[in-house]
Amino acid sequence: MAIANETVLLSVKGVSKRFGITQALSDVSVEFRAGEVHALMGENGAGKSTLGKAIAGLHKPDTGYIAIEGKQLKLGSIDDAFAAGVRIVHQELAQCPNLSVAENLCLHDMPKKSVCTVDFNEMTRRASELVHKLDPSIDVAMPLGRLSPGKRQICQIAASLEDGADRGGSSPRIIVFDEPTSSLSIAEADRLGEIVRELAQQGLTIIYVSHRMGEIFACCDRVTVLRDGKFVATNEVKDIDEAALVEQMIGRRVVTPGGKAEGELNEASALQEAAGVGGEHPHAGKVVLSAKSITSPGKLRDVSLKVRAGEVLGIGGLVGAGRSELLAAIFGLDPRATGDLTIDGNPLRIGKARASIRAGLGLVPEDRRHEGLFFDLGVDENIVAPRMPALASWSLPFGLRKIGEEARLVRERIKAFQVKTASTKSKPGELSGGNQQKLLIARWMGEETKILLLDEPTRGIDVGTKVEVYKLIREAADKGLAVLLVSSEMPELLALSDRIMVLADGVCTGTLEGDEMTQTNVLTLATRETSAA
Amino acid sequence: MYHARGGRTGQNSQYRFRSLCDGSPRCSSPLNVATVGPVTESSQNNQTQSASRTPLIRRLAGAQEAGLLLVIVLMGTLLAILGGTKQKQFRIDISPEANVVEFYADGTEGTPGDRPLPQVSGWRVTENSNTTTFDREEGFSYNAGQQAFFGKTTVNKFLDKENLVLVAKDASFIAIMAVGMTAVIILAGIDLSVGSIYGLSALLGAMALNGLLDPGTSALLSIPVGVGICCLVGALCGAANGIMIVGLRVHPFVITLGTMAAYRGVIFVVSKGQSVGQFPSSFTSGFFKAEIAGVYPVPVIVMLLVGAVGVFLLAKTVVGRQVYAIGGNETAAKYAGIPVGRVKFIVYTLLGLLAGLSAAVYLGYLGAAEPNAGMTYELKVIAATVIGGASLMGGRGSALGAVLGAIVIQLIDNGMIILGVDQSYNQIVMGVAIIIAVVIDQAKTRFAPKG
Known part of the structure; x- marks a missing residue:
């Protein structure tokens, strides 16, 4: 953090951008200094990603200007920004999985042998040089789609470091990281933080778009907060604490119990407080779900668990440890899964999602956009979808829907789960991310659901909504719902769970209860070497 | 401590992973830890060396086209044995x-x-x-x-020289277009209008050959005129497709569904339903239907040349790799500064041009253009491309595969004749064959070892 000096390298002045009816940015001005790691923070929809993309030329602002060392960039031009040394590491992996790592790294400027043919040797050499600085284990000849998300992210960073100065191109000076850790595991995110610091030490300016508190305090020098597309403040990271940052982000103060002041855990304790979690929960309920030796070739081996009514069983582990796969297997989405399931003592054949739903299982998948919601149907049909056959007048494929009963059920659920929607006919796309998530969870919130499987239930939603979701999950559990919770956010997992089962390489490495449930213990189990998956 | 541990776990799991992984993307899990942990020198060397040391024969055997070649050889052997003699x-x-x-x-x-x-x-x-x-x-x-x-x-019956050249000749009309279609399908696009472009190019080329030139015109004039007009008409039709697809941002399926009908309509208007024949013999028997060693190999030679150029363009040139990039992830391609619109335009134009070339070969070989020439060819061309290993999702396919795919299709046709099966069954067999080919191809990808 020492290298950052006071010289302003990049200045953004009065930038506004409107998408349809949404004002994504309004009159934002920020200055970025040479050699600093500058975070852009804000809740979803605050405009932080839009600002990052505008700087890299991916969006064209409606007003304002962006200048590097006083020289204005052509707005909305990827080429002009690139020539000025601005690079972007995209949030979604913006790569071609069918091409080799080397081709991906040189996509912008392929080395040529003659007028039109590619010089593959030069390409391999250039790519290895770039990527091996960050990770020497990556084979640049391999198709990129076969790498893990972490390695793909590293390739993307390596691509942004490409220095074309000696070929008449530009050297990288400013790198925009757009939520770079959203698809990474904890360990990978740690390594990314190190890389960011290293790059800053080499004199590059880093613009770090993120909403993860821990990362901001771990690797950033200054942080600019945006709210509803407006500039709120630019702070020196060393002069601000988390509570103040959260306050800037959401515009009100979150109840924060004093004491703990270590990174993200602080946020967690605030959430815990708000959600009324943390005390002893009398989960003397009977065992609702018991799964014995769930196995799926290459994914899971011999995983057994029991959940009682009113209990939240957390499932911990690194990305790829088989957590989502376990939920999918129990819910019946994995045709190759084997094992014994009993619900309320009745055996359930594994591998049939329809039967699982009828037996009282519900699944909230990780990716609400692609696996969860029907974006062309209204809020009402989204909620009632799994119940439609049961409510229909005959349980036949052509059974008539009971519209009145459905509408009543929808109204109840929307009210109970505080889904903010203009009408029950609104499309999920018109809802905010947080409300979409609540809608998805509300789908399963009725007495017909005995066991709820939650996969990353608060991914990509803002702090305020998270608190509400926690509270609602806890309330439902207290009414007797059994919950299986997969979460990559350690504080969330620790705060919400009554017990935590940890997976590593598809094998259960241990179950933690009571005081054993600490971040250290979960990580120790998550990284334990297993005999095989 | 955490990193060190992660590193070791990763090392072990890499080996485990190779043997047990079922190849699904989720399965890459054990590697995640290895990516961030420190990796020892030795393992890194092993990895890079093993990649470059893969023997040529194994790489050839693993290639997409090897399976197709095997299928062709198998079909050929079966036909040779079961077809009997005449x-x-x-x-x-x-x-x-x-x-x-x-x-x-x-x-x-x-x-x-x-x-x-x-x-x-x-x-x-x-x-x-x-x-x-x-x-x-x-x-x-x-x-x-x-x-x-x-x-x-x-x-x-099958191995007879004339029969073999006949199969290759029939395949060549389809294969020439399939090479272009491969590029379009790699882009995650589609062109349903190739059959109509083929028909229109053939008709206008035929009218030029019939109307502008004397029957005795020398090859030096008749070939450039015939081939030139056919290719020009084809390229213009393809370019029109390209402009509309890029400019109007409408899915290529819709645009080319429209132009398929429109171009065919132009054919009927211009030809008034009559076929056009009587060309300079230098264009037909003097060139495209020239007899060499007792067979008529010119269409086959054209097919092989087009295939070779296609392989080179797609695998070795910048624009070829850009085609794969756009098909793999169009957004990423755009972000990398690839002129996506221009590349698409070029590819659709090239496909049109190849349809025109194919039409020229057809004119020269058969000596006349019929109004319904090329009807349903789009399906055969797409089938050849797909059997050749191209993915309709984009990002995957090869020109050589397309040529081999066209040969497979013609072998099926030919096999039905040789085995004396009623021609009415042709379409059923063809349809089933396409589905089987794609299912096998997908299964191959699914179970392919992952790194």
Whole structure:
């Protein structure tokens, strides 16, 4: 953090951008200094990603200007920004999985042998040089789609470091990281933080778009907060604490119990407080779900668990440890899964999602956009979808829907789960991310659901909504719902769970209860070497 | 401590992973830890060396096209064995100076035609003191009017030279277009109008050859005019597709569904439903239907050339790799500064041009253009491309595969004829074959080892 000096390298002045009816940015001005790691923070929809993309030329602002060392960039031009040394590491992996790592790294400027043919040797050499600085284990000849998300992210960073100065191109000076850790595991995110610091030490300016508190305090020098597309403040990271940052982000103060002041855990304790979690929960309920030796070739081996009514069983582990796969297997989405399931003592054949739903299982998948919601149907049909056959007048494929009963059920659920929607006919796309998530969870919130499987239930939603979701999950559990919770956010997992089962390489490495449930213990189990998956 | 541990776990799991992974993307899990942990020198070396050391034969065997080649060889072998043989007539011309005598079973001789044929046992031909004997029992017959002997041999129905060239020739019309279609499908696009472009190019080319040129025009003029007009018309049609797809941002399926009908309509308006023929012979028998070594190989040669150029363009040139990039992830391609619109335009235009070239070959070979030429070719072309390993999701496919795919399709057609199956069953077999090919291909990808 020492290298950052006071010289302003990049200045953004009065930038506004409107998408349809949404004002994504309004009159934002920020200055970025040479050699600093500058975070852009804000809740979803605050405009932080839009600002990052505008700087890299991916969006064209409606007003304002962006200048590097006083020289204005052509707005909305990827080429002009690139020539000025601005690079972007995209949030979604913006790569071609069918091409080799080397081709991906040189996509912008392929080395040529003659007028039109590619010089593959030069390409391999250039790519290895770039990527091996960050990770020497990556084979640049391999198709990129076969790498893990972490390695793909590293390739993307390596691509942004490409220095074309000696070929008449530009050297990288400013790198925009757009939520770079959203698809990474904890360990990978740690390594990314190190890389960011290293790059800053080499004199590059880093613009770090993120909403993860821990990362901001771990690797950033200054942080600019945006709210509803407006500039709120630019702070020196060393002069601000988390509570103040959260306050800037959401515009009100979150109840924060004093004491703990270590990174993200602080946020967690605030959430815990708000959600009324943390005390002893009398989960003397009977065992609702018991799964014995769930196995799926290459994914899971011999995983057994029991959940009682009113209990939240957390499932911990690194990305790829088989957590989502376990939920999918129990819910019946994995045709190759084997094992014994009993619900309320009745055996359930594994591998049939329809039967699982009828037996009282519900699944909230990780990716609400692609696996969860029907974006062309209204809020009402989204909620009632799994119940439609049961409510229909005959349980036949052509059974008539009971519209009145459905509408009543929808109204109840929307009210109970505080889904903010203009009408029950609104499309999920018109809802905010947080409300979409609540809608998805509300789908399963009725007495017909005995066991709820939650996969990353608060991914990509803002702090305020998270608190509400926690509270609602806890309330439902207290009414007797059994919950299986997969979460990559350690504080969330620790705060919400009554017990935590940890997976590593598809094998259960241990179950933690009571005081054993600490971040250290979960990580120790998550990284334990297993005999095989 | 955490990193060190992560590193070791990763090392072990890499090996485990190779043997147990079912190849699904989720399965890459054990590697995640390895990516961030420190990796030891030795393992890194192993990895890079093993990649470059893969023997050529194994790489060839693992290639997409190897499976297709195997299928073609298998089908060929089956047809050769099951197809059986047929009698084939051949002709031996004799010079007018040669002296032909008949001989009979009783040892006497006479001039041809002296006795009725059943009594003749053979002919003796003497020319420049060389004598050749043709026995009637061996199947020979003599035609005095044509100054020729006709003999019969038994040939394998499938392996017969003429049949093999026929299969390749029929495949070539499809294959030439399939090479272009491969590029379009790699882009995650589609072109349903190729059959109509083919028909329109053929018609306009035929009208030019018929109307502008005398029947005796030399090859130096007739070939450039014929091929040039066909290719130009094709390229213009393709360019129109490209402009609309890029400019109007409508899915290529819709645009080309429209132009498929529109171009076909132009054909019927212009031709008034009549076929156009009578070209300079230098264009037909002088070039595209030139007889070389007893067969007509020009269309096949054109196909091989187009295939070779296609392989080179897609695999070795910048624009070729950009095509793969756009098909793999269009957003990423855009972000990398690839002129996505321009590349798409080029690819659709090239496909049109190839449809025109294919039409020129067809004109030259058959000597006439019919209004419904190329009807349903789009399906055959797309089928050839897909059998050749192209993915309709984009990002995958090869020009060589497309050529082989076209050959597979024609082999199926040919096989039905050779095995004497009713022609009505053709379409059923073809449809089933396409589905099987794609399912096998997908299964191969699914179970392919992952790194």
